[in-house]
Amino acid sequence: MLDSADVLSALHLVYTIYSVAIILLFGWLAFKLTGGKAKGLLRPKLFYSYVALLVFIGVTIHILTFNTIPWVSNDLKRNEIKPEQTFHIEVADHKFILPQKKLMIQCGKTVLFDLDSKDLTYGFGLVRHDESLVFQIQVVPGSKNTLLWQFHKNGTYNIRSTEYSGPKGASMKVDGAVEVVGCKDTDPRAS
Amino acid sequence: MSFVNEFVNGNEGGLKHEGLTPVQKVTLRTVVVGLLFYGLTAIEGMMMRVQEIEPFLGTDHFFSVMTVHPIVGIFGSTYLIVFGAFVFLVPYLMKKPLYSIRIANITWVLIALGALTSWSAGFLFSYAPLYTLYWPLPVDFNQFMPAAALIFVLGIAFIMIGTVLFIFNIFATVFYTERGHEKRPIKPLVLSALGIDGLLNLLRKLRKKPPYSKDPAVSLPVAAIFRGSIDTLFDAFVILSVGVLLLVYIIAKMTGTSMDASSIDALLYKNWFWWGLDLIADGLVLIYVAGAWYLLASLITGKKLYMENVARAALLIELIVSWGVWSHHLLSDQAQPNMMKLASGEMITAFELVTQGIAIFVTLVTLWSARPLKMTNPLKFLLGGMLGFALAVPAGILQADLGLNRILHNTQWIIGPHVHVAILVGLTMTLHSAIYLLFPILTNGGKLWSQKLANFHFWAHLLGGIGMGAFMGMAGLDGMLRRSWYVNGEFNTYMILAGICGAFLLFAWIAFIFNIVMSVGLKGLIGIFLPSKLKTKDTLPEAA
Ligand code: HEM
Numbered sequence: 001m002l003d004s005a006d007v008l009s010a011l012h013l014v015y016t017i018y019s020v021a022i023i024l025l026f027g028w029l030a031f032k033l034t035g036g037k038a039k040g041l042l043r044p045k046l047f048y049s050y051v052a053l054l055v056f057i058g059v060t061i062h063i064l065t066f067n068t069i070p071w072v073s074n075d076l077k078r079n080e081i082k083p084e085q086t087f088h089i090e091v092a093d094h095k096f097i098l099p100q101k102k103l104m105i106q107c108g109k110t111v112l113f114d115l116d117s118k119d120l121t122y123g124f125g126l127v128r129h130d131e132s133l134v135f136q137i138q139v140v141p142g143s144k145n146t147l148l149w150q151f152h153k154n155g156t157y158n159i160r161s162t163e164y165s166g167p168k169g170a171s172m173k174v175d176g177a178v179e180v181v182g183c184k185d186t187d188p189r190a191s
Numbered sequence: 192m193s194f195v196n197e198f199v200n201g202n203e204g205g206l207k208h209e210g211l212t213p214v215q216k217v218t219l220r221t222v223v224v225g226l227l228f229y230g231l232t233a234i235e236g237m238m239m240r241v242q243e244i245e246p247f248l249g250t251d252h253f254f255s256v257m258t259v260h261p262i263v264g265i266f267g268s269t270y271l272i273v274f275g276a277f278v279f280l281v282p283y284l285m286k287k288p289l290y291s292i293r294i295a296n297i298t299w300v301l302i303a304l305g306a307l308t309s310w311s312a313g314f315l316f317s318y319a320p321l322y323t324l325y326w327p328l329p330v331d332f333n334q335f336m337p338a339a340a341l342i343f344v345l346g347i348a349f350i351m352i353g354t355v356l357f358i359f360n361i362f363a364t365v366f367y368t369e370r371g372h373e374k375r376p377i378k379p380l381v382l383s384a385l386g387i388d389g390l391l392n393l394l395r396k397l398r399k400k401p402p403y404s405k406d407p408a409v410s411l412p413v414a415a416i417f418r419g420s421i422d423t424l425f426d427a428f429v430i431l432s433v434g435v436l437l438l439v440y441i442i443a444k445m446t447g448t449s450m451d452a453s454s455i456d457a458l459l460y461k462n463w464f465w466w467g468l469d470l471i472a473d474g475l476v477l478i479y480v481a482g483a484w485y486l487l488a489s490l491i492t493g494k495k496l497y498m499e500n501v502a503r504a505a506l507l508i509e510l511i512v513s514w515g516v517w518s519h520h521l522l523s524d525q526a527q528p529n530m531m532k533l534a535s536g537e538m539i540t541a542f543e544l545v546t547q548g549i550a551i552f553v554t555l556v557t558l559w560s561a562r563p564l565k566m567t568n569p570l571k572f573l574l575g576g577m578l579g580f581a582l583a584v585p586a587g588i589l590q591a592d593l594g595l596n597r598i599l600h601n602t603q604w605i606i607g608p609h610v611h612v613a614i615l616v617g618l619t620m621t622l623h624s625a626i627y628l629l630f631p632i633l634t635n636g637g638k639l640w641s642q643k644l645a646n647f648h649f650w651a652h653l654l655g656g657i658g659m660g661a662f663m664g665m666a667g668l669d670g671m672l673r674r675s676w677y678v679n680g681e682f683n684t685y686m687i688l689a690g691i692c693g694a695f696l697l698f699a700w701i702a703f704i705f706n707i708v709m710s711v712g713l714k715g716l717i718g719i720f721l722p723s724k725l726k727t728k729d730t731l732p733e734a735a
Contacts, residue, residue: 058541069594143526
């Protein structure tokens with residue numbers, strides 16, 4: 001099962017290849033523009049095919065991620081799915097108030113994080129010990145801020161506020177707040 | 192000629208400001224002040240860059256710099272440079288006088304004053320709610336002084352009033368009939384300014400009928416300016432409305448009345464504010480930029496634009512698309528309805544790939560059709576600008592995806608490869624292309640002091656901008672959040688590299704300004720702020 005580290009590595013690779021390709025293309029164009037001789041205009045057919053390609057890419061990206069990134073469909077259907085574990089977390093005065101000192105999670109269980117801000121807009125993110133992100137959501141006061149998640153690797157994670165809530169909230173963090181147990185695999189960046 | 196002499200009098204006699212028309216002067220004033228604000232933005236940017244390597248500022252100070260940096264950058268710099276250029280281009284392209292030179296002068300003064308006022312709220316009183324103003328942070332008086340909030344809001348109000356005046360001036364210039372001229376009919380002007388004529392031409396072509404209008408009433412760049420200004424206007428109203436709300440809370444606090452922040456729905460507020468704010472990023476910037484590319488391409492090549500009707504229609508689509516994309520900023524807000532996330536956040540947003548892709552393609556083919564071209568400063572900066580958007584738009588489309596946003600939102604990815612590459616490489620290089628192109632026209636034949644410095648400006652800016660974005664992006668993919676710094680040096684390698692690239696950007700600006708000052712001379716520079724001796728409403732002096 002893909003996790004955030006896999007998706008981010010894939011994104012890193014794809015975007016790097018794209019960036020290098022487009023920079024080279026512009027370099028080549030810049031070089032070519034100063035030489036040669038124009039031979040008439042490009043046929044409109046080519047132009048419309050290019051536009052169709054852009055539409056295709058724009059739509060396909062989302063279809064592709066919907067079918068490959070595991071958390072998307074659960075997220076969209078989270079109001080219909082009954083969670084196996086629920087954690088109500090309050091955020092107030094730049095602090096996370098956890099229901100237990102450490103949130104223990106069983107591997108593969110559907111977990112609902114239910115966040116409630118009593119004052120400002122915050123963020124709720126889970127990070128590994130090397131700071132890489134597992135997920136994040138916004139915690140908006142007066143709104144229902146829930147996230148359904150399944151963990152497939154053992155590990156201990158820190159909670160971080162991923163939204164700025166004023167200078168007082170600059171380092172809102174709870175170390176080792178979440179622990180996942182019972183999986184075959186262990187997250188090497190979270191142990 | 193000695194260096195000091197050149198510095199004072201300029202290159203080959205420098206700028207003879209006595210020969211400038213009032214429109215040339217107001218344009219130059221607006222652009223010069225915008226360029227100075229850009230320098231302030233870059234200095235602030237470098238302060239933050241250093242902080243993210245080796246913290247040297249206190250928390251309050253760091254975040255107040257981060258609050259004013261985009262205000263000064265977007266309004267003080269970008270708005271002024273763009274507005275300055277358009278105040279010249281609209282009358283120049285429409286071959287009729289600017290509606291009001293006085294309003295154009297009030298515009299730049301108000302915006303500059305507003306940017307300085309908001310900046311002082313951060314500089315003097317450490318006001319730091321950041322430009323996103325998430326409710327109820329701007330009125331959290333446990334963290335900020337009410338007086339600081341008041342100063343900040345007043346500054347923004349000045350900027351927005353200046354903006355509304357600019358739009359009025361542009362719209363009036365498009366539609367009014369100058370004295371002595373036969374009455375200009377409004378209907379073709381409206382249809383053309385909105386791009387409806389392009390759409391009708393396309394539809395009639397499909398039905399094999401003659402075009403609706405062979406000679407559009409408004410040229411394509413002016414149509415782009417007009418359409419972008421519609422977004423600018425909506426955005427000004429939204430920001431003003433938020434300002435009024437903040438003002439109510441600030442005044443209540445100052446007069447000892449307590450007002451409950453929870454009476455405002457934070458999510459609804461966020462939707463409203465982002466709808467307006469996004470009209471800048473995904474509306475007027477993209478539309479103005481596309482218009483600028485079309486103009487630059489036709490001026491550089493002297494040729495008609497490839498697929499002009501499609502480009503006209505695409506600008507109209509871009510305007511409509513820009514009204515429906517704001518939810519991509521709320522993909523991590525779980526109470527935002529799924530339908531809004533899917534439709535506005537993902538699908539409508541994906542159309543920006545199409546509209547911006549069309550603009551790049553049309554511009555490139557137009558350039559290609561005029562080969563061989565000389566690699567002038569306007570051409571190379573234009574190519575740099577298009578490359579910036581070719582990098583930043585796909586980065587944006589990727590983060591506007593439900594799956595990827597879960598792990599990209601609020602990381603350095605957003606603010607690096609997307610925001611700074613779009614602003615610094617895409618937008619700024621486009622603006623610099625226009626400045627290099629218009630420089631001789633606006634200065635009545637002024638000559639650039641050093642081509643070597645212009646080359647340095649280009650390479651340092653391009654490599655600095657792309658490099659800074661890339662290293663911020665890599666840090667973001669490794670989990671580094673934006674609006675944070677890490678005390679244990681977790682991301683130091685990336686931040687040092689981003690810092691070096693940031694320094695390139697700052698040096699590029701210094702080289703550019705130095706080159707401009709040496710070209711026009713200090714006397715010429717000061718002279719543009721003196722009243723024009725020519726009593727004319729014409730855009731250019733008669734001899735030009
Ligand atoms: C010229 C050199 C520039 C440098 C070195 C620079 C650097 C930075 C840095 C370090 C940050 C903080 C990133 C973070 O950790 O969250 C930042 C944020 C930002 N910058 Fe720049 N910047 C530059 C120019 C500009 C310009 C010209 C604009 C706008 C026209 C701009 C718009 C922004 C915005 C909107 C933010 C986000 C602020 C926030 O998160 O509230 N920057 N910049």
